[in-house]
Amino acid sequence: MSLITVERKILEKNDELAEQNRMIFARRGIFVMNMVSSPGSGKTSIIERTISMLKDKLRIAVIEGDVQTSLDAERIDALNIPVVQIVTNGSCHLDAPLVRDAFSKFTDDKIDILFIENVGNLVCPAAYDLGEAMKTVIISTTEGDDKPLKYPAMFRNSEVLIINKTDLLPYINCKIDDIIHNAKSINPDLKIFQTSCETQEGISEWCDYLIARSGTNEKKN
């Protein structure tokens, strides 16, 4: 019997391409944000509100990821923002090769912030590096206060948590403090925003954070 030593990461192909993506984004000065959540939490709506607030200050582009349809890309396109739709035809997460291919389709030279809206899924996107600078995880007030405990990898691997749909709080049994407590027990460093895409609550705080975190305010000076 012989032993062949391997010691190779199983997802190395994806990780290597993600690093290449990361280098391309760095060279082009693009801050890349991977937006993750369950289906229906409000990823696209938050991106829409962010675009409306920031598009006169910086150049935004979006990569949309869905199993089927280009409905989300159409929403972004209606705001006159460069967008590419990835249709995965069944894959439940985006990966680095899909993002590389989508990114090559942008014709604009100058992008300050690139949002990648991942497929709605709180499990698999946690494991697939796309080359992003950071992840923002979104949960909405209707999903259950225990979700951070049930999906710890996603909350551990994100820098920001957006608790969305605060306008529904008067009608549902949701305790924001419990969501925050649960989220912080997984990741005490999470920066947390509470937002509503209906009332605009929290959107400008999130946008101020985005400008600072992405370094675009320094670039503009």
Added chain:
Amino acid sequence: MHEVSIAQEIIDIVRNYLPDDKDTSVKSVKVAIGEFSSIHAESLKFGYKILTEDTNLQNSLLNIENIPLSVKCHDCGAESILGEPLFFCPVCSGSKVEIISGTEMKVVEIEIYD
């Protein structure tokens, strides 16, 4: 977390390491899977079995070494294994803990018959 496609990645890596000699017979493949990697061991074994059927890896075993989730506390310095993914130091209850193991997904070694 779609263990079948993970099994396929394992098989692809193994094939890269096998000698070109077609008579090579693989007894086992050892992988290290961290408890916090979202991979379910039994499903992974099942996926490996399905994908290696009717191939030269058909009778090889997938040995899964389970790596526990462990953290180092930046407050008291203790290194501890966590029984569940709640990120507090079991020694001092501090929350400034860094994961030191438990997220691995790697192919460790291949055992072949001489």
